[in-house]
Amino acid sequence: MPATNARTAKPQKPGVPDTSGNWLTIEVDPAALSRNIAVFRRLAGPDTRLMAVVKADAYGHGLLIASRAFLEGGADLLGVHSVAEAVGLRRGGIEAPILVLGPVNRSEADTAAELDVEITVASVPACRAAAESRAGVKVHLKVETGVNRQGLVESEIDEALTVLKASAELEIVGLSSHFADIEDTTDHGFAKVQMKRFDGFRDMLSAAGCDDLAQHMSCSAAALLWDRSHRSIVRVGISAYGVWPSGETLVSVRQRGREEVTLEPAVTWKVAVSQVRQVPAGETVGYGRAWKAMTDSRIAVLPVGYSDGWPRALSGGGYVLIHGRRAPIVGRICMNLCMVDVTHIPGAAAGDHAVLLGSQNDETITPEMLADLLGTIPYEVLTLPGPTWTQITV
Numbered sequence: 492m493p494a495t496n497a498r499t500a501k502p503q504k505p506g507v508p509d510t511s512g513n514w515l516t517i518e519v520d521p522a523a524l525s526r527n528i529a530v531f532r533r534l535a536g537p538d539t540r541l542m543a544v545v546k547a548d549a550y551g552h553g554l555l556i557a558s559r560a561f562l563e564g565g566a567d568l569l570g571v572h573s574v575a576e577a578v579g580l581r582r583g584g585i586e587a588p589i590l591v592l593g594p595v596n597r598s599e600a601d602t603a604a605e606l607d608v609e610i611t612v613a614s615v616p617a618c619r620a621a622a623e624s625r626a627g628v629k630v631h632l633k634v635e636t637g638v639n640r641q642g643l644v645e646s647e648i649d650e651a652l653t654v655l656k657a658s659a660e661l662e663i664v665g666l667s668s669h670f671a672d673i674e675d676t677t678d679h680g681f682a683k684v685q686m687k688r689f690d691g692f693r694d695m696l697s698a699a700g701c702d703d704l705a706q707h708m709s710c711s712a713a714a715l716l717w718d719r720s721h722r723s724i725v726r727v728g729i730s731a732y733g734v735w736p737s738g739e740t741l742v743s744v745r746q747r748g749r750e751e752v753t754l755e756p757a758v759t760w761k762v763a764v765s766q767v768r769q770v771p772a773g774e775t776v777g778y779g780r781a782w783k784a785m786t787d788s789r790i791a792v793l794p795v796g797y798s799d800g801w802p803r804a805l806s807g808g809g810y811v812l813i814h815g816r817r818a819p820i821v822g823r824i825c826m827n828l829c830m831v832d833v834t835h836i837p838g839a840a841a842g843d844h845a846v847l848l849g850s851q852n853d854e855t856i857t858p859e860m861l862a863d864l865l866g867t868i869p870y871e872v873l874t875l876p877g878p879t880w881t882q883i884t885v
Contacts, residue, residue: 513881514794516761518849519552520885523757525564527731530752531714532565535725541565542707544728545580546572546592551873552732552758553882555583561731562587570726574599577608590631590665594641600624609664613641618654627660631705634692636668636685645695652699665705665724666693674712674737677746682713686720712736715744715752733757734858734869756857759849759885760876762795764813766841767833776830777822781807788834791818793845796827800875801847804865811845814838815852818845848872 549557635642
């Protein structure tokens with residue numbers, strides 16, 4: 492049965508053009524996703540559970556497509572941001588353990604319990620919402636070790652435990668936190684401080700009678716850098732999708748003599764050229780007349796723009812691949828259209844595939860390359876496409 496997603500999913504063989512009439516296509520390679528998570532299955536070792544994080548539509552790869560691939564590759568459980576995502580997984584036939592990493596209200600806690608989905612509580616009000624749930628729910632306490640985003644602080648632990656223990660059906664099963672800057676530096680002094688703080692919380696909970704909790708704060712970067720950060724569960728997000736967390740992480744791995752693993756990007760964004768037009772020398776292209784043809788030129792029009800998640804900031808600086816060659820973006824990216832120069836690609840014609848992200852012949856546009864052009868991070872790049880795109884597997 493072909494993998495499906497909230498978007499319309501159509502199976503497709505590698506190299507076979509999409510003939511469904513859809514202009515915008517996201518191709519996902521589940522085998523690459525499985526191979527990526529298998530790397531972390533090996534790094535985590537047999538005594539540590541492996542969580543594949545599939546929030547935000549699996550970083551733009553398709554919630555069900557990616558989840559199935561990760562489970563086939565050795566993941567033990569799945570991490571989502573919301574109960575709605577957990578519902579989508581259960582409705583899609585996913586029976587594996589699921590942990591909601593984001594905030595959960597009372598009614599969502601009821602839903603989680605009914606679906607046998609575990610939740611995260613990161614504040615005293617969140618503890619109350621979980622405790623008031625009509626059904627028993629399993630919770631992971633998230634504690635604050637340095638991000639100052641979600642998490643209970645030391646002075647709240649006693650009250651949180653009092654609230655949670657007042658519910659006879661509720662079960663405390665986990666303890667979690669999150670690193671603040673492990674991807675952003677080669678100096679991991681603060682990460683070590685965070686691990687020490689986490690151990691302090693663990694000892695507090697143990698003294699309060701909460702033993703044998705599943706402990707987790709390890710992300711992709713931590714999993715690559717330190718075995719000692721693995722604890723009970725390793726959470727893997729960005730690297731499961733074939734992207735190194737950062738250049739600093741790669742440098743740190745090399746400095747520490749750690750294994751420099753091979754990760755495979757698994758997604759390609761494609762758009763079909765809608766038309767190719769002649770633009771005489773001296774004529775301008777697009778709004779604001781921002782680009783002028785210095786010679787007689789051929790301009791391809793692509794039906795993709797900023798409302799589809801193709802950022803306007805790429806205007807005049809980005810490029811796409813057509814016939815395996817770079818076609819620079821000219822003029823301003825519009826709401827639903829953009830234009831690229833194909834003067835140097837004589838065979839370019841309407842119906843050809845333009846690759847916005849991914850490989851074509853010997854050329855590649857990576858998430859890191861787009862992130863550099865946009866002044867952002869690959870995480871944001873992967874989640875850019877809007878709802879007009881069609882998801883297919885290859």
